Amino acid sequence: MASLKEVRSRIQSVTSTQQITKAMKMVAAAKLRRAQDNIIRMRPYAQRLNTILANLTRNADEGVLSDYGTARDVRRVLVIAITSDRGLAGAFNSNVFKGVNALIQERYxxxxxxxxxxxxxxxxxxxxxxxxGPVQGNFTHVFTKLSFDTVRVAAEMAMDGFRAGQYDEVVMVYNEFKNVATQIIRTEQLLPLVQVEDTAVNTAASNVEYIFEPSKEEIVRTLIPQSLKVQLYKAVLESNASEHGARMTAMDKATDNAGELLKSLKLTYNRTRQAAITTEILEIVGGAEALAASR
Structure with a gap:
């Protein structure tokens, strides 16, 4: 059985850890609110941009789409994996790694x-x-100051590589935010462009008439790169919100587990203390009886 000093030391250590996990949960909750607001505002914009692009590209000339829409035999692939900068978020990061490994085994x-x-x-x-092996670019601190301009650099690097023929496909793997307790691993093809297959979206898009200025082709050439950058930025925002939700949940569970451990340690401490007191009483009584017998 552990000594009273060892049990007291463990109680102090677990109490300190519990205070840290509580603080981290509160910080994650505050960051989650902002991250959730950002992704909720971004989703309608990204969806509407994709709808407009789907309508414009439906009858566009093949030459307009050749840079980003031409499907090639897949010989070289770029996988964009989106994780966090820090751990202590449960299975948040490991799920992305599993998703990438599953993607490679299934498709490549x-x-x-x-x-x-x-x-x-x-x-x-x-x-x-x-x-x-070598990783393309250095985006290790994107979430320190998350902005569209920061993510745009990564998107342009992937787009330039696809146009130059360095990659035949570009695929993203990230956590999509559903709620605080649930994050869904998504695997989405960024390049070449994938036509929208949603019937409702196609119907809505086909019923819209646009006035083009200066020309439809010029607008498409501008919208396609912008849409690709928005898609990657949306994925990063999804991942950011998912990270804070996962960390909040993980720290909440860690706090509860620390509380359960404290109950067990305090019970052990009281039992050990009671056993020590009982032993001391028995020693005193035994010594008194021995003293009385010697007289």
Whole structure:
């Protein structure tokens, strides 16, 4: 049985840890509110932009779409993995790694490992995929000051690589925010462009008439790069909100577990203390009886 000093030390250690997890839960909750507001505002914009783009590209000339819409034989792939910069968020980051590994096994198992490149957004992804080989770009601190301009650099790097023929496909893997307790792993193709297959969206788009100025082709050439950047930015915002939700949930569970452990340790402490007191009483009584017998 552990000594009273050891049990007291463990109680102090667990109490200190519980205070830290409580503070981290409160910080995550405050950040989650802002991140959730950002992604809720972004979703309608991204959806509407995709709807407009779907309508414009339906009858556009093939030359207009050739830069980003031409499907090629898949020989080289870029996988954009979006994680967090820090841990202590439960299975948030490991789920992305599992999603990437599952993607490679299902779609790119026939490709040599050297033909699969990685772009890591978030320090955890950079550390994980950096062990496999060179990582495209350095986006380890995107979430320190998250903005569209920061993410735009990553999107342009992927787009330039696709146009130059370095990659035949560009795929994103990230956590989509559903609620505080639920994050869904999403695998989405960024390049080449995927036509919207939602019947409701296509019907709504086809019923809209636009006035083009200066020309339809020029507008499409401008909208396509913007849409791709918005798609990646939306994925990063989804991941950011998911991270804070996952961390809030993880810290809440950690706080509860610390509370249960404290109850067990305090019970152990009281039992140990009672046993020590009983032992001291028995020693005193035994000594008194021995003294009385010697007289």
């Amino acid at each position: 198992a026939s490709l040599p490992a050297a033909n699969i490149s990685f772009m890591a957004i978030g320090k955890k992804a950079h550390d994980y995929f950096g062990k496999r």
